[in-house]
Amino acid sequence: MRSVAFKTFGCRLNQAETVAFEQAFAEVGIRRVRYGEPADVVVVHSCVVTQSAEDECLRELRVLRRRLPDARVVLSGCAAEAVEKARLLAAGAGLVVERTRREELVQQVLQKWPAMYVDTPQVSPAEPVEKRRSKRALLKVQDGCNFFCAYCIVPHTRGGPVSRPLEVCVREAATMIAAGYREIVVTGCNIACYADGTHRLIDLLAALAALPGLGRLRLGSIEPGTIEGAVAEWMAGSEKLCKFLHLPIQSGDDAVLARMGRRYTSAQVIDTVRRARALMPDAAFGADLICGFPGESAEAFERTLRMVAELDFSNLHVFPYSERPGTPACAYDGSVPVIERRKRARRLIAQGGAQREAFAQRFVGRRTEVLVERFDRNGRACGWNGEYLPCAVTGVPRERLGDLCTFTVEAVGGVTLTGQSQCVV
Secondary structure, eight states: OOOOEEEOOOSSHHHHHHHHHHHHHHHHHEEOOOOOOOSSEEEEEOSSSSSHHHHHHHHHHHHHHHHOSSSSSEETTHHHSSSSSHHHHHHHHHOOGGGGGGGGHHHHHHOGGGGOOSSSSSOOOOGGGGGGSSSSEEEEEEEEEOOOOTOOOOOHHSSSSSEEOHHHHHHHHHHHTTTTTEEEEEEEGGGGEEEEEEEEHHHHHHHHHTTOOOOOOOOOOOOOOOOOOOHHHHHHHHBBOOOOOEEEOOOHHHHHHHHHSSSSSSHHHHHHHHHHHHHTTOOEEEEEEEEEETTTOOHHHHHHHHHHHHHTTTTEEEEEOOOOHHHHHHOOSOOOHHHHHHHHHHHHHHHHHHHHHHHHHHTTTTTEEEEEEEEEETTTTEEEETTOOOEEESSGGGGTTTTEEEEEEEEETTTTEEEEOOOOO
C-alpha cells in the first residue's frame, strides 16, 4: 500500500491544512505514516513568516533528500510563493504546489507520479486520520489577509481574505464531532475578516456552538482592532465557547504600532480588553508581542511592559523581531541590535510567566474542565482547560481519553492545575 508522511511548519492554519491533505490522500488509498519513517511521498508544508522559518524549511528539504532518497518530496505552503522555485527544486523538492492549487495537491501528486495511483483505495474516506495525534480538531474557516503590516509577508504568500461558506464549515465541524472530537478550534489567517454573504464571524460561531455533541469551541487568535462588541458579549454568554481571547497586539507603544502598520492604538487595545473582562471577569487573555522592531526605543519597550502588566495577560507569545526580506520593515532604519531584541524578549517572557502563575493560582478550589489528551506515567489525565492552562488529574478512567472531564483544582504546580476527578466511564 502506498504511504505519505507530513512535516508541518508554522501556524495552526498550516496544521489544519495538513489534516485536509491527510484526508485527501486517505480517500485515494494512500495511508499516512509517521514522519521519518520510509514513505512513498513526503509533504513539507512550509512557513516563511521569518527568514529563519524559511531557512529551516529549506534545510528540511536537503535533509530529506539525503535521508529518504527514493521518496517523492512535495513542497506546499508559503515557501511556494515566497521562495524561487529553482531554489526549492535544488534543495530537494520534486513538486512545488502553489497557493492557488493547494486543494489539488493530491491530484498533482498523482499526475506527476502516476505510479502512486491505487486502483482500490483501502482507507475509508471517513477515517479520522488526525485522531491518532490530537484530541482537538482545527477548523479552517478563512484564509488570506489584506492588512499588509510592515513586518509581515503573509498577504503576499496567502493572498487576500477568502472565507469558506458557513454551511461548509458547519458540515465539516459536524464530521469532526462524529469522529469523536470534543473540542473544535476555529482558525484562519485573519478570522475577524470572516464574511460569507450576510454571515459574519458571530453567525458562524453561533452555528457551530449549536451542533449536537460539541463539547467546546475555541476561538483562534483574533486581531484586536477588529473585535466587535457583540463577539465578546456572545462569548460571555456562551456555554460552549472557551473563555480565552488571544490578541496579536505586537506592541504597547503607539509610535511602534503606527510604524508596524497596525490598525489600532494602545488605548483601543486597553479598551477592548477592559470591556471583554468586564463581561468575563474570569476569562484568560493572551497576546503576541514583537520585541525590538526597528525604531523601538527603550521607553517604547517599557510602555509595552506596562501594558502587559496593566491588562494582566496570562498567555504571552513573545518574538524577537526578525527581518523578513520582501517586507517594508526590512528596509526601515533604527534597527535594534539582535542582542537587545533578545534581552527585551526575555524580560517580557519573565513578566508573562509571573502573570500566568498568578492567574493559575486563582483556580485553586474551583471546578474546571479538562480535555483529556494523554495519560502521564503516573496515570494522571493531562490536557488543557478552557482558559488554556495545563491540567494533570487523577481518577480519570483511560476510557475517557479524548473526552472532557470536570475536576476541582486542589493545587497548582507552576502553572499546571492538579486535582482529582469523579469522572466515570
